[in-house]
Amino acid sequence: MRDIHLNGYIDDEAWFGDEITPEALHGMLYPEGEEAQGDLRIFLNSYGGSCNAAVRMFDDLRAYPGNVHIIVSGTAASAATVLAMAADRLEMTPGSLWMIHDPGVMVWGNERDLEEAVRLLKACKESILNVYGRRCRKARDEIGAMMRDTTWMDAGQALQDGFIDGIADLGGGVLDAACCHEASLAEAKEKVQNWLDRWRPARGASTAQAPQAPGTPVIQLQKRLALITPTKR
Template identity: 40%
Template structure:
């Protein structure tokens, strides 16, 4: 199973590697915290980061857990610590950045589909989470919150020297080669040298980190998921669910389907049942206006419509 983190116990302490998008592959911070909780309370930790970010909510949970850890936490930014990953880095008692590493901070963002109330709720959540990020960056750097807020608002990329000057890093080390490949096109101010570094081919892995073994003849390696494709698939699924609910006259049911990640087949079945339950009971004893007995039942009509749409 793919994962975005690994925790390796050492003779003294443990090494944690976050070398992918935080929260990817359906693995949340809950699993990370469970594994972290298995380590001795005072074990020294080395956290190696090379990540474009990911779930900001997971990042806040990880940051808080590392802050509570009684042992020392040393963070090494082995390539990029962008977005949510840069916030996790702030939990380190010491932050080490190679000369060619980068750190990026920006305002949190999110996606929601729904009513105006849903939009306002998301905006309020982002304001709260943004405040948490702001306080974490300010606490580590010693800078005023207004100064940090300005850097976050414009999406600021910092090399090791700049991060050291601001206070986001404590030590600058020798340059390293970036081992991971990231989609940094999602960011608006990505420096050209980063785009070149993370898309270059045949780069050797970062020293000291494990590399994945080559596939043996006759076997096929699992392809790495494309984060952009995953996002597009999620958007398509959400739009289809919303459209089906609107077509069935049950728009209020969309949020529940999306939250439970119901299959489109299950969505169709539930909507058809809901529509059937709301139809009047037409009988010869109590004639009512509406379709004649020869007319097609509504359930059949909507079922055919859904089949064409899905």
């Protein structure tokens, strides 16, 4: 069994150096010159990101020929929970956190643009509910309400609600201690908020530009769809 560690924000491209991209995951699944048929164990710690990228990664994991065992070690928040649903078996360590919420979109324009953005958000939420429904035992409208309320869960609650299949056994050397973390709710919320702040146009800057990390190109924000938590003022 091969081990893969996924730690970072989920995005279609690497802009800041701390992203997990679909291309990067694909390279881990099918390493050049190595056997890519065996079972995988994936340790996941991610505070969310792009819905589009998460769906692409979900599809890639579902297409992998071997068994995929995902263990959330730290946090699976927002778009990371979509990726995690691709697992044949999905577990969390006892100290980990799980968070689901409604998708968000950054958009500007006229009335037609905003109406289109609302339609996009509704379609995105329905697609996420389709993914959750493959595993979760709750009714679709109940899951939808949990997303609307932004729901954080510990491993026990995530298991009870059917989002995961079990709580990872830490005994007998099954898991390396270095892979097991106890997540702080305050820190996890801050990291989720960091994703939103990263793409929020700086005060006084053009709304067509994102804040830049050194050496990264300017990108357009219009209709950039992500699973993000709205800022609370």
